[in-house]
Amino acid sequence: MLQVNDLHAFYGRAHILHGISLEARAGEVVALLGRNGAGKSTAMKAIMGLVPPARGEVSFAGQRIERLPPYRIARLGLGYVPEERRIFTELSVMENLEVGRQAARAGVPVWTEEKLFALFPNLARMRERPGGRMSGGEQQMLTIARTLMGNPSCVLLDEPSEGLAPIIVEEMGNSIRALKGEGVSVILCEQNLHFALGVADRAYIIEKGQIRFGGSMAELAANDSLREQYLSV
Numbered sequence: 001m002l003q004v005n006d007l008h009a010f011y012g013r014a015h016i017l018h019g020i021s022l023e024a025r026a027g028e029v030v031a032l033l034g035r036n037g038a039g040k041s042t043a044m045k046a047i048m049g050l051v052p053p054a055r056g057e058v059s060f061a062g063q064r065i066e067r068l069p070p071y072r073i074a075r076l077g078l079g080y081v082p083e084e085r086r087i088f089t090e091l092s093v094m095e096n097l098e099v100g101r102q103a104a105r106a107g108v109p110v111w112t113e114e115k116l117f118a119l120f121p122n123l124a125r126m127r128e129r130p131g132g133r134m135s136g137g138e139q140q141m142l143t144i145a146r147t148l149m150g151n152p153s154c155v156l157l158d159e160p161s162e163g164l165a166p167i168i169v170e171e172m173g174n175s176i177r178a179l180k181g182e183g184v185s186v187i188l189c190e191q192n193l194h195f196a197l198g199v200a201d202r203a204y205i206i207e208k209g210q211i212r213f214g215g216s217m218a219e220l221a222a223n224d225s226l227r228e229q230y231l232s233v
């Protein structure tokens with residue numbers, strides 16, 4: 001589905017990603033874990049072409065994408081939800097969703113507003129509400145729902161649980177598990193190991209722009225020293 005091989009990226013002259021390699025298979029939820037500033041967001045931006053990769057390969061749905069502009073990558077069916085929620089505050093929930101609509105893609109789940117409301121029941125109760133009058137958690141769900149309106153086969157979620165109340169974090173976890181149930185692949189950046197353990201099939205740990213671990217959640221849960229060394233727990 002998505003394969004990253006030896007990816008390097010810079011901000012100006014600052015070398016941030018030092019050759020990361022990772023993959024997400026079809027229908028898999030993969031967590032990219034690491035402390036503040038480890039390079040998680042940059043990895044997602046480099047995959048999406050928002051920070052042009054200096055070296056390395058990214059393949060998505062059988063195609064090389066590391067030289068494509070972000071809008072072409074998105075049109076291939078790779079969705080991206082950045083850390084900062086970018087909803088349209090003046091537009092209603094329904095209108096925000098409409099903005100994300102793309103044509104159906106063969107072999108990929110097709111989303112309608114009603115199907116999304118089943119995934120995010122909170123949103124169903126506020127269809128006409130302007131985005132600016134929603135809580136942070138609701139806005140986060142709306143951003144993910146809008147991305148799904150593009151019928152992606154894989155979505156990159158940058159810290160979906162960040163800043164959310166515990167009950168909303170739980171709902172977010174349910175929604176991500178349901179997404180997987182629909183066959184959508186998910187790669188999520190997280191600092192919250194507990195959240196990742198509840199939703200992901202596999203994890204990578206990134207530190208100083210390098211992958212230090214790749215394995216199952218069970219391996220990670222069993223390895224205290226790994227968690228102490230690289231994660232804020």
Ligand SMILES: Nc1ncnc2c1ncn2[C@@H]1O[C@H](COP(=O)(O)OP(=O)(O)OP(=O)(O)O)[C@@H](O)[C@H]1O
Pocket residue numbers: 011014016034035036037038039040041042043
């Ligand atoms: N626009 C930028 N220009 C220059 N340096 C940046 C920029 N954005 C991030 N960095 C630096 O790149 C490194 C990796 O940042 P990145 O945002 O990818 O980390 P992260 O693991 O996602 O952490 P966080 O959860 O805090 O966003 C950090 O040292 C950060 O200071």
